[in-house]
Amino acid sequence: KRGTILRCFAKRLGLWLFLPLYGRLGEFARSGRGSSLFGLRWGWLEGGGDLGKKEGLAVVLGTPTATPPKWLGDRSPKILPGDREGRRRNFGGRRHYCFSSPPYREKTARILALLTKRYGRHPAGVGFQVEKELGCHGTVGCYCPNWRGAFRGWLRVKNGKIDALNAAWETVFWNQTNRDLGEVELPHLTGAEANPTPLLDYYRFALNLGRAYNCFQVNLLWNNAPGRFFTHNFMGFFNDLDPFALAKDLDIAAWDSYPLGLIDQMPLPQEEKVQWARTGHPDVAAFHHDLYRGVGRGRFWVMEQQPGPVNWAPHNPSPAPGMVRLWTWEAIAHGAEVVSYFRWRQAPFAQEQMHAGLNRPDFQPDVAFFEVQRVAEELSALPIPPAGCAPVALVYDSEAAWVFEIQPQGAEWNYLTLVFSFYSVFRRLGLDVDIFKPGADLGGYGLVVVPSLPIVRKEALEALSQADGLVLVGPRSGSKTENLQIPPELPPGALQALLPLKVVRGESLPPGLLEEAEGPWGRFALGVWREWVETDLPPLLRFTDGGGILFRRGRYLYLADWPSPELLFALCQSLAEEAGLHPRFLPEGLRLRRRGPLVFAFNYGPEVVEAPAPPGVRFLLGNDLWFPKLSS
Template sequence: MKNVINETTIQLGVCYYPEHWPEKLWEDDFRRMKEMGFQYVRMAEFAWTIFEPIEGTFEFDLFDRAIQLAKKYDLKVIMGTPTATPPAWLTDKYPEVLNVSREGVRYHHGSRRHYNYNSEIYRTLSKRIVTEMVEHYKDNPTVVGWQIDNEINCEMNVFYSEADHTNFRNWVKEKYQTLDNVNEAWGTIFWNQTYTEWRQIYLTRPTVNDSYNPHQLLDEKRFISDSAISFVQMQADIIRSITDKQWVTTNGMFGHLDNHRMTKEALDFYAYDSYPNFNKIIEDNSFMPLRDRKWSLNLSTVRSFGGNFAIFEQQAGPGGWVNRIEQPTPRPGQLRLWTYQSIAHGADLVLYFRWRTATKGSEIYWHGINDYHNLPNRRISELKQTSEEMQKLGSAIFDSKYVADAAILTDYENEWDGEEDKWFGQFIGESKEAWFKAFQYHHIPVDIVNVTQNMALETLIKYKVLVYPHAAILTEKTANLLKGYVEQGGTIIFGARTGYKDLTGQTYMKAFPGYIKDLVGITVEEYTLLNGWQKNPYVNLFDNQLNTHGFNEVLQPEADNVEVIGTYQNAHYEGKPALTRRKVSEGTAYYYGGVFDYQTAALILEDVEISDYRSKFTLTPDIELAVREKDGEIVYILLNYSQEAQTIYLKVDMENLLDHDITSGDVTMAAYDVLVLKEK
């Protein structure tokens, strides 16, 4: 990303919508942005009608004036292509561009993201507006990059317009070539769903019992992802055909979208929108809750798309629409903390959303840096301090790499298949979060790694520990890859419901856990979904009695060197294996026949061999440790998520890069405080 954005230090900026405000405010706004140390302004992603008020008539005066003022204050502008909100004239004249529900109900104009990716007329009109905008701004040195659309697949990530049905039919035909192949992949012999003509194939439609072919649904999600990527690629190709001086990205992270492939094939880097204060996170009352720290998991996922990234919307105040998403006002220090949270996980460019809180529309309670009255406030002071600290840090952590010896494995196939399959899908998120908590609270940095069918062993062997919780879909090729990883000295941890499905979502006629059976050295004797009809069994792990939930698999050791390190209690499978460990060449493979929670993950983590940083620090659970490396130099970022001061202990001399003091021993971090340290 360093060479793409042409910077050498971490930069801050803000989202601004000149079309929302009287022009007499613009210059003062830009002047104050510059005074806060901001370098970037993002604009125009919802302004199609401003650029094309009448079909085929293009006007650029408003944004030309805004960009000229931004230039006066040496601000760099990121332009958004406005295709997330087609104009009323467009949807009125071409209603076929609108998205449709599975039930066939057309969504109408009045919100956002109301279009579908496969409408030919929408693609044609999108190409034209993007071409006109890029041609107009290609030689403007103030415009440095383009954001394509806005938050792909946000609001709605399923599409059932006539164009979608038609393109899905073509997609299926291209993928499978013959109807026999389709029928085999979708298992249509069941319930007499066999297709005999291509015209009979549609995306899923309402059924009498709301039950849909699960194998067709998996392909449906793959198709939706391909459609979205195609739409982004179309715009990226236009931009790059016109200019090589402006970079290309898009923002978000939403469902039914292979963000890894989109980033690799269409973007220069990925941009994320980070809002750690979402109410559903703040209300997390689980054991050892993550709350706003959950965003470190999201940011780790974003980092896996393609390395360092940008934040195009960093929370800058309380959030909420007029009818949903209620968030409290961030407490003193939290905006600074969340900025460093993003940077700690790989953001080299952070833009706050937004400059001033909107006075009109659905987001009048989604607050920006400035309140409606435009007067000084606490948030402005806090972000000005943060900006000044970025300047002190200089190039110390820009373009640095996140250092982790552990990774949680994920993949789109299981995520998408699991949306329909309640016998494993709901457990993926539970176990991923449980393991992330365990790594966080043990102060062990962790990556998220996406598993693909063409993954190289080199991607995995840099990690000492891998966790792959509930990979129901697991091919022979992936199993061989994971075996190679363990044989070279790695440790891998599996959970229940692993390895029993192929890429179509159909089950193997093999002993569970399928192709990894020989790696873990066990088979599954029997299994049960825990749904409250019977009391959930306990599991005894390392002499600790813990509750189980979700699912139980009773394990049967098959290899001589399988160690049983956990057993079930209070069930008809009393005393039978629940957790096993097996040495394989230089490595170790664990298999747990259940769904992970924090306690289970923490106990297993304490059993594996992985380096931590206890020789450097004694940290409280409320502190997150992120480790960054650049040119052989290691920088430690400590984040206090508690509203209380935390006392930590530095076991070696450290330089605080924010004030250049040298310190060791007891250090008190204030509520929501941040330390950026380098060992002396």
């Protein structure tokens, strides 16, 4: 019976069987009996491969480097990472290696060589997942001596002479001047706060090492297993590594979608956490689908879809009935090529034993199994057109997240919160969103939003200059140079070419300190962050003390404040109308998403509501009443 389902998944839903290889490197080198033991594992893998052949499945093979074996750490203790507290991390857990470790590079090459030698040309193999959730558990950075040496080397390439580095970091402040690159320390365990510019360079260097390690694996696999595609499973609300940069060397972006697990990590009030505890926030999966579709240049998968309660959040509720079906359709509506569920069967042991699967530990199908089966049947009856462009473009920048993490200036300022509040507004307005990195072509979009872009590089400015639609730029944009300094012309720096104004002061406000603003769209109480602007442009919105909040020249607008959801809604609605995008106002739990001529409608709320479909529309799935949780 399960065979049928599996084939059904494989043939109809386009489900790919992903065989995680975690923890399989260890046995490899056992002295004396290594090959036979390893052969056992190979055999297990071959089971998967054979299944692939028999059931018509295609196999994506994960590389096993996230979990170096014990003996390797014993033999080369320096592969173990150093933490921010100055300690060498222990074996145990996972991701216990340092990106900069030469012996670990060597061992990586060795295991990939063996892997590709055996499976590189296996007929069931179609692609590789390189590594696994790179940077998870705060493992992007390392503070070991080898990392420090590599950091110095990278700085040498970046800066050339030491004087250039001292100038870039302005080490004259607090007497931080280095006499040569061999003196540079990693920015941790300092008595007072470290200089923000080296901190930003530390993030950049870590990204560089992460990318290099990914490339290293891709090149090895490419050479020995030709014709396979490469992907990686990124995470939710995670910016320690820039996914756009990493994906340059990948064919497809993938992400791991845990809508309930992510609830506890979002800065929502407790009552909203409770409200969405069993459904996930209606925009959280959608946001990441759009983000990683952008990261994958149009191609993305959900590599791990939550199928039930998980084990790693502070609270792990069971999804409401139908949610796995809804989440799957939401992914498809956003253009996912594949939705894969983690895990096939709930493992009854070790760290993740409380992580549900499609099947229970007793090998019986679990709730999600039947929901996925239903999607597979629905899919078989519904031809899915390719995903087109959205009407709205959002510019997203991991570097912005770093800048504000390093110098938030106000405890409530959080880049992802700001971005997510922009994104959510468009969901409530019924408008689809495409997400781009700074510098990407923004042509053809009726409305472009830049929630905040502190460092504006030349290509980003050019892309914004050449945008066709309205462009809304958020607070603190252009507020820093590439060296994390205040630009000489003051913020918004290079953006002054488009927006002739100067931000002469910024302030952060404590929770509860709200100021009244008034304008054509109503009255708003604003907090968190406020700027003072000098400009000849008349403000479109003012505080009651007269300070301007919103400025416009031509199709460019600048928002000099942290927006409340109400302000953002009113403003974006107005801009969307001006841009001819026909925004609507969806009730709280309802969401729309288009894919070609199809309109998908999702009901995350607890009530049955009427579908706001125009008369005469044809319902392919569901009907004109939106039942929780899904109609389309």
